[in-house]
Amino acid sequence: MYDLQNLKGSLIVSCQALEDEPLHSSHIMSKMALAASQGGAKGIRANTVKDIKAIKKEVDLPIIGIIKRDFEDSGVYITPTMEEVDALVGEGMEIVALDATKITRPEGSHFVDFFARVKEKYPEQIFMADVSTVEEGIEAEKAGVNIVATTLVGYTEHSEGDTPLETLQKMVEVISVPVIAEGNMDTPEKAAKALELGAYAVVVGSAITRPQLITEKFVKAL
Numbered sequence: 001m002y003d004l005q006n007l008k009g010s011l012i013v014s015c016q017a018l019e020d021e022p023l024h025s026s027h028i029m030s031k032m033a034l035a036a037s038q039g040g041a042k043g044i045r046a047n048t049v050k051d052i053k054a055i056k057k058e059v060d061l062p063i064i065g066i067i068k069r070d071f072e073d074s075g076v077y078i079t080p081t082m083e084e085v086d087a088l089v090g091e092g093m094e095i096v097a098l099d100a101t102k103i104t105r106p107e108g109s110h111f112v113d114f115f116a117r118v119k120e121k122y123p124e125q126i127f128m129a130d131v132s133t134v135e136e137g138i139e140a141e142k143a144g145v146n147i148v149a150t151t152l153v154g155y156t157e158h159s160e161g162d163t164p165l166e167t168l169q170k171m172v173e174v175i176s177v178p179v180i181a182e183g184n185m186d187t188p189e190k191a192a193k194a195l196e197l198g199a200y201a202v203v204v205g206s207a208i209t210r211p212q213l214i215t216e217k218f219v220k221a222l
């Protein structure tokens, strides 16, 4: 099992570009990961087996692997089914992240039941729960995840308007496993604040790896 201590207090950079994004390319994501590594990141978060394979060739950093997949019958898209979990464990991910919200998963399953099957199949794997509320974090810890992350705060209907830093602050009071700050950590100050509030580590994506959004911020400011 991967030693999480290696990530304590560190920056993890999410290198993701979906099909509809300008940098959609495993090669480009691997170079983003290389840049992140040169800048001092201690881990990478990546989407799809293809990107992960390319990134592994470029950097020797632990990877939080996810597979985003859309389903018509569910709003859960981050590692929604066993098929994605199988693929990520098969790639030797140090950490596998998955949606752990209360939203109904594809084929009507729910996180707790789904994760019981996952954990039984892969007892040695480290799992990170992407949640949107404190309650979901508590449930995920009870279900046996190794890490809880604020990834989906503000992205579910029932967390609309909530901010990751506020939710993080409440989570660290009641959750014993490491809590990672992820989602809209878009300035170095916010990332530092997250650690100050008790986050175990911080994941930053768009503010480093989505130049179209970085550009937009500058354009707006002018």
Ligand SMILES: CC(=O)N[C@H](C=O)[C@@H](O)[C@H](O)[C@H](O)COP(=O)(O)O
Pocket: 014, 016, 066, 078, 151, 152, 155, 182, 183, 184, 185, 186, 203, 204, 205, 206, 207
């Ligand atoms: C909500 C959702 O689908 N989040 C995704 C999760 O993997 C990614 O698109 C984000 O880029 C990542 O969480 C990092 O967050 P930010 O890019 O805000 O720093």
